[in-house]
Amino acid sequence: MPMLQVPCRPRRRRLPVLRAAVLAAALLAPALAPAQAVSDPTPLHYRDAAQEARFHALAAELRCVQCQNQSLADSNAQIAHDLRREVLLLMQQGHDDAQIKQFLVDRYGPFVLYRPPMDARNSVLWFGPAVLLLAGAGVLVWVVRRRSRQVQPIDTTGDGW
Incomplete structure (x- = not known):
């Protein structure tokens, strides 16, 4: 008696589908990455235009301790947001620029200054x-x-x- 042969389905090629999925994931991965700029959750409030100008001048002279190549005014790192709030708070408490710089140097070292003293x-x-x-x-x-x-x-x- 002859053996009954059951026709088998042809094997589907899954390789093109897999390649397409990997390509799509690679293209979409940068859009899903959480390394986006952090927006400042609490905007700074200045007393007057003179205090705002003084703050921006001082923040331009200070270096972000995380970014290391951006000023405190230019950085979007979370610690830069915190330091900007700290600087403004110290200004509102009546500290002058030298005292604020010394506070930050004591805390983070002379690297925080863009122009460290010789x-x-x-x-x-x-x-x-x-x-x-x-x-x-x-x-x-x-x-x-x-x-x-x-x-x-x-x-x-x-x-x-």
Whole structure:
């Protein structure tokens, strides 16, 4: 008796569907990422235009401690929002700009200032490039003078052959 063969369904190719799903996920992933700019939940309230101008000038001189390459005024990081509120609160309490800067330096270090004062700790950063440039020029002059002394005169009599 012959064996009964049941026709089997052809296998569907799932690879194109899988590729399309991976491509769609890759294209949509940046839109779903939570790394969007944080908006300031509580807007700042100034007493007058002079205080607002002073605040913006001071915030431009301070560095965001998270972003590290943006001023406190330009950064959208959450800590920048908090520090802006803190700076405004200190201003409203009657502190001057130097006291506010010192408060932030005490808390976060001199890195928070865009123009840190020159002291012994950062003098290498101020004078190091000039010292290296002068040392390189000195070495170059020394090498050129040493080689010029070692040059042998050329025999022009023609007896050397």
